[in-house]
Amino acid sequence: MTDLEIQDTVARIKRAQAETDKCVDEGHKLRAEAGKLQRERQLQPWQVFATLLGGGAAFFAAGAAFVKLIGG
Numbered sequence: 001m002t003d004l005e006i007q008d009t010v011a012r013i014k015r016a017q018a019e020t021d022k023c024v025d026e027g028h029k030l031r032a033e034a035g036k037l038q039r040e041r042q043l044q045p046w047q048v049f050a051t052l053l054g055g056g057a058a059f060f061a062a063g064a065a066f067v068k069l070i071g072g
Helices: 003-070
Strands: none
């Protein structure tokens, strides 16, 4: 095997390794995104509950202010 062939083989190996590293990094990013979506899916019912609780408190406060304004 000549020196030029060895250099060509080494260059191909380095390109293949870089492509593999790129794919592995993309896989890590996809797994991280999937984990984030899973956590959001688990927290969603609690977010809805907190929103409804806050809305109820706002309506209660508005009702109390209206009663106080009317003088009841």
